[in-house]
Amino acid sequence: MQYETVIGLEVHVQLSTESKLFSGSATTFGAEPNTQANIFDLALPGTLPVLNEKAVAMAVKFGLAIGAEIGKRSVFDRKNYFYPDLPKGYQVSQLDFPTVGKGSLTISLEDGSEKIIGVTRAHMEEDAGKSLHEDYQGMTGIDLNRAGTPLLEIVSEPDLRSAKEAVAYLKKLHSIIRYLDISDAIMAQGSMRCDANVSIRPVGQKEFGTRTEIKNINSFKFVEKAINYEVQRQKDVLEDGGRIVQETRLYDADKDETRSMRSKEVANDYRYFPEPDLLPIVIDDAYIEAIRATLPELPDRRAARFVSDYGLSEYDAGVLVATREMADYFETTATLSGDAKLAANWVSQDLQALLNKHSWELSDSPIQAERLATLIQRIKDNTISGKIAKTVFEAMLDDSSDVDAIIEAKGLKQVTDSGALESLVDQVIVDNPDQVQQYRDGKVQVIGFLVGQCMQLSKGKANPAQVNEILRSKLS
Amino acid sequence: MIEKTVAELSAALAAGETTSVALTQAYLDQIAAHNEALNAYITVCAESAIAQARAADEARATGSTAPLLGIPIAHKDLFCTAGVKTTSGSKILHNFISPYDATVVERLQAAGAVMLGKTNMDEFAMGSSNESSYYGVARNPWNLDRVPGGSSGGSAAAVAADLCAMATGTDTGGSIRQPAAFCGITGLKPSYGRVSRWGMIAYASSLDQAGPLCKTAEDAAILLNVMAGVDDKDSTSIALPAEDFTATLNNSLKGLRIGLPKQHFTSGLDPAIESAVRVAVAELEKLGAEVKEIDLPNSDLAISAYYVIAPAEASANLSRFDGVRYGYRCENPVDLEDMYKRSRSEGFGEEVKRRIMIGTYALSAGFYDAYYRKAQKIRRLVKEDYARAFKDVDVIIGPTTPSPAFALNSMKDSVTMYLEDIYTIALNLAGLPGMSVPAGFVDGLPIGMQLVAKDYAEATLLNVAHQFQQVTNWHKKKPVLTASEKTTEA
Numbered sequence: 001m002q003y004e005t006v007i008g009l010e011v012h013v014q015l016s017t018e019s020k021l022f023s024g025s026a027t028t029f030g031a032e033p034n035t036q037a038n039i040f041d042l043a044l045p046g047t048l049p050v051l052n053e054k055a056v057a058m059a060v061k062f063g064l065a066i067g068a069e070i071g072k073r074s075v076f077d078r079k080n081y082f083y084p085d086l087p088k089g090y091q092v093s094q095l096d097f098p099t100v101g102k103g104s105l106t107i108s109l110e111d112g113s114e115k116i117i118g119v120t121r122a123h124m125e126e127d128a129g130k131s132l133h134e135d136y137q138g139m140t141g142i143d144l145n146r147a148g149t150p151l152l153e154i155v156s157e158p159d160l161r162s163a164k165e166a167v168a169y170l171k172k173l174h175s176i177i178r179y180l181d182i183s184d185a186i187m188a189q190g191s192m193r194c195d196a197n198v199s200i201r202p203v204g205q206k207e208f209g210t211r212t213e214i215k216n217i218n219s220f221k222f223v224e225k226a227i228n229y230e231v232q233r234q235k236d237v238l239e240d241g242g243r244i245v246q247e248t249r250l251y252d253a254d255k256d257e258t259r260s261m262r263s264k265e266v267a268n269d270y271r272y273f274p275e276p277d278l279l280p281i282v283i284d285d286a287y288i289e290a291i292r293a294t295l296p297e298l299p300d301r302r303a304a305r306f307v308s309d310y311g312l313s314e315y316d317a318g319v320l321v322a323t324r325e326m327a328d329y330f331e332t333t334a335t336l337s338g339d340a341k342l343a344a345n346w347v348s349q350d351l352q353a354l355l356n357k358h359s360w361e362l363s364d365s366p367i368q369a370e371r372l373a374t375l376i377q378r379i380k381d382n383t384i385s386g387k388i389a390k391t392v393f394e395a396m397l398d399d400s401s402d403v404d405a406i407i408e409a410k411g412l413k414q415v416t417d418s419g420a421l422e423s424l425v426d427q428v429i430v431d432n433p434d435q436v437q438q439y440r441d442g443k444v445q446v447i448g449f450l451v452g453q454c455m456q457l458s459k460g461k462a463n464p465a466q467v468n469e470i471l472r473s474k475l476s
Numbered sequence: 477m478i479e480k481t482v483a484e485l486s487a488a489l490a491a492g493e494t495t496s497v498a499l500t501q502a503y504l505d506q507i508a509a510h511n512e513a514l515n516a517y518i519t520v521c522a523e524s525a526i527a528q529a530r531a532a533d534e535a536r537a538t539g540s541t542a543p544l545l546g547i548p549i550a551h552k553d554l555f556c557t558a559g560v561k562t563t564s565g566s567k568i569l570h571n572f573i574s575p576y577d578a579t580v581v582e583r584l585q586a587a588g589a590v591m592l593g594k595t596n597m598d599e600f601a602m603g604s605s606n607e608s609s610y611y612g613v614a615r616n617p618w619n620l621d622r623v624p625g626g627s628s629g630g631s632a633a634a635v636a637a638d639l640c641a642m643a644t645g646t647d648t649g650g651s652i653r654q655p656a657a658f659c660g661i662t663g664l665k666p667s668y669g670r671v672s673r674w675g676m677i678a679y680a681s682s683l684d685q686a687g688p689l690c691k692t693a694e695d696a697a698i699l700l701n702v703m704a705g706v707d708d709k710d711s712t713s714i715a716l717p718a719e720d721f722t723a724t725l726n727n728s729l730k731g732l733r734i735g736l737p738k739q740h741f742t743s744g745l746d747p748a749i750e751s752a753v754r755v756a757v758a759e760l761e762k763l764g765a766e767v768k769e770i771d772l773p774n775s776d777l778a779i780s781a782y783y784v785i786a787p788a789e790a791s792a793n794l795s796r797f798d799g800v801r802y803g804y805r806c807e808n809p810v811d812l813e814d815m816y817k818r819s820r821s822e823g824f825g826e827e828v829k830r831r832i833m834i835g836t837y838a839l840s841a842g843f844y845d846a847y848y849r850k851a852q853k854i855r856r857l858v859k860e861d862y863a864r865a866f867k868d869v870d871v872i873i874g875p876t877t878p879s880p881a882f883a884l885n886s887m888k889d890s891v892t893m894y895l896e897d898i899y900t901i902a903l904n905l906a907g908l909p910g911m912s913v914p915a916g917f918v919d920g921l922p923i924g925m926q927l928v929a930k931d932y933a934e935a936t937l938l939n940v941a942h943q944f945q946q947v948t949n950w951h952k953k954k955p956v957l958t959a960s961e962k963t964t965e966a
Contacts, residue, residue, distance in 0.1 A: 042802075044574070044576070044802070045562070045677040045797075046555075046673075047674070047675075048674055048711065078792050080791075089792065089795020090792050090795055142800065269841045271791075273788060273839055273844075273848060276681035276712075279711055279712065
């Protein structure tokens with residue numbers, strides 16, 4: 001039987017406010033346990049929540065970025081359940097009236113086509129603390145630093161049809177969030193977390209199959225692996241005549257498998273009701289327009305501009321806009337060097353390879369956009385060849401002095417003096433009589449070999465165009 | 477001296493007729509003599525009270541004129557008080573020492589008040605008799621076999637028996653007005669949002685409101701001046717123009733429109749109370765007020781709606797008492813579930829557990845619409861009843877309670893007890909301000925008259941109550957206490 005996969009993602013993003021959603025405690029990642037938990041975070045009796053308006057602004061910003069309806073009156077609710085890292089015994093979330101309503105975003109598929117993925121809603125809620133099971137023999141440690149950190153839970157429609165689409169959606173979401181600068185969105189640190197609802201159905205069937213919810217997926221790579229594993233598992237179950245149980249499954253990255261966590265059929269009844277300690281958030285058009293005015297140019301629009309303004313291919317533009325930092329880097333390099341195509345090549349290839357090799361973020365790179373632009377200018381003004389530029393690029397990693405000083409110090413400046421080049425060419429003609437003869441017999445492509453010899457003799461410093469010209473004139 | 481009102485004590489202190497230290501000591505002596513019988517206080521802070529009194533006297537010597545400077549106060553034991561045990565009447569907080577002050581406590585302290593201690597109350601403010609306190613019942617100073625009312629029973633008993641000059645309380649369904657009525661004192665429940673709830677241990681967040689219990693309406697006005705005001709720590713507190721509630725106390729009542737809800741003068745009401753209230757209303761007519769009957773058609777639904785909404789909110793509010801971070805934890809739990817179950821089963825009393833269960837049930841999947849949502853609809857209807865009534869009248873008057881203070885252990889079941897709040901509860905649903913003022917005696921026990929005004933019209937309430945107290949003496953009557961008095965077995 002042929003099956004179709006149906007996936008919906010629930011993505012939790014930690015909003016990068018300085019303080020928590022309902023208290024003044026700091027939200028810095030990695031502090032000593034319980035040093036960022038005040039009396040409200042500890043749920044001492046009598047304490048009350050006060051909404052952090054910056055979190056609302058961030059949620060609205062996200063909503064506008066995906067063209068979503070903004071809730072004019074959103075309401076917080078209490079979601080009740082007992083857990084030691086949930087100090088109040090309820091999580092404050094939004095059930096019926098989320099701040100962000102229906103929206104959508106566009107992903108690019110492998111065949112180059114585009115697909116619109118619906119976003120059902122995005123609601124604000126507070127994060128829980130952490131239970132620490134290691135290091136406490138037979139006991140559990142509780143760290144409430146994270147408790148109350150603002151989260152935006154972004155729920156997609158079940159519009160995704162493969163693990164690859166799910167990853168593309170998640171990466172797009174990540175990119176938009178980074179552009180908006182509303183979250184670090186680092187999956188490994190948990191500032192972006194993804195749960196996947198996965199089901200399969202026979203091709204052509206309208207109704208959805210029974211879904212499972214996969215939790216604990218903490219990298220883009222694992223999203224793909226976990227979904228693929230789960231799809232195969234569900235196929236195996238159905239083909240063995242079994243039925244899928246609606247349940248929560250945990251992804252184990254070490255074993256690359258999902259396993260049952262608890263059955264959703266007997267799941268908690270969360271007994272949601274409106275949070276009486278907080279007033280509804282009322283948002284007017286003026287507020288929405290003020291937030292809209294702060295929206296940066298988003299990746300799709302920026303890519304389109306890169307194609308039209310800089311003549312980049314859609315592919316190159318797509319690669320360069322993946323992160324706001326990369327796109328900014330490219331634009332600075334392109335503007336300062338005056339050659340967008342060269343800039344695009346250097347940024348998407350050499351610089352990207354460098355970052356990959358060292359697992360660096362762009363901000364870690366010792367070669368800033370301004371330096372790369374100078375390097376590109378030196379290629380354009382024939383100070384160095386493209387090949388020598390790669391050597392200079394390497395040298396720039398360890399040497400923070402300016403590009404011209406490095407070229408000078410290493411003696412890498414291109415030889416353009418025609419007298420020097422002519423003696424170089426003469427030497428090559430003398431050394432390679434056979435090839436010279438072949439050229440003269442009409443095998444003109446041999447010129448490439450002879451230019452290569454010249455370059456080698458000059459240790460790459462000869463201007464290849466000039467060498468070519470001198471060779472041709474001497475051999476004609 | 478201890479029987480004087482706040483206004484009188486203020487004048488005496490300002491005139492140098494006494495000192496705060498002497499006054500505080502006098503109240504501590506009264507507490508020492510009578511608290512054993514009344515059980516009005518859970519905690520008495522003798523040492524710190526004297527220290528605060530000394531500081532107040534020193535501040536006065538250097539020119540301070542803070543409005544409550546040097547006057548001894550008692551706080552209901554659900555206001556968090558830094559460094560002092562705060563129990564909310566429960567075993568589950570038997571060892572809880574708050575690291576912070578409630579806004580109400582902070583404001584009263586800043587106004588110079590001296591804290592004598594923390595008063596007894598129904599556990600988590602759930603009750604109308606003070607019988608659900610883990611720390612034993614408080615007793616009615618007028619008759620030790622009678623309840624003082626609840627949940628602010630300890631505060632009411634303490635004010636009535638001069639175990640303090642004034643006290644704080646909270647009112648979720650009548651918990652200031654009903655004990656004030658039972659103990660023959662003046663109690664004010666302000667409009668919802670008038671006084672900050674920060675630091676007040678929550679029972680039902682959308683209904684809870686703090687207010688003063690005192691000897692006169694004038695004192696209530698003085699206290700409200702200090703307690704009221706928006707607080708950025710409580711999002712539901714409301715920014716209103718600053719008001720001096722004492723400034724309008726002496727306004728004339730000529731032309732005041734009084735409404736008597738017909739639903740509050742029906743068969744469930746003790747006829748002696750009815751006639752006392754009608755006599756009281758006649759006094760107000762003599763002062764120029766006009767009286768008419770009004771209709772509050774949804775009155776009979778208020779109790780049912782309240783007993784869905786309040787327990788629903790309480791079921792969540794009390795989840796934090798889980799034995800994990802503070803408060804009572806059971807001995808030797810075998811696992812997490814055992815710790816939760818036993819800590820809460822052993823830490824909460826019967827009435828609290830009952831309300832947690834009712835609330836949990838009302839919010840459960842499949843029951844939410846039938847109970848919680850319906851209760852919210854009734855709440856809107858009740859609110860509309862009052863809004864309609866206030867188009868024609870300025871104040872609504874009726875009895876505070878259907879009967880005078882009942883005997884200890886006389887309520888056979890919870891529902892009978894719940895019906896005690898029949899006249900008070902609707903105000904909390906509607907968020908309106910209400911007062912109880914002494915209006916007579918039935919069988920030697922004080923009874924109260926309830927005054928209700930529209931949102932944020934506390935000044936009207938205080939004006940009417942003060943004018944009433946200018947022409948009546950009910951508020952001046954004092955229970956007779958004997959230090960050695962034996963109590964009958966409760």
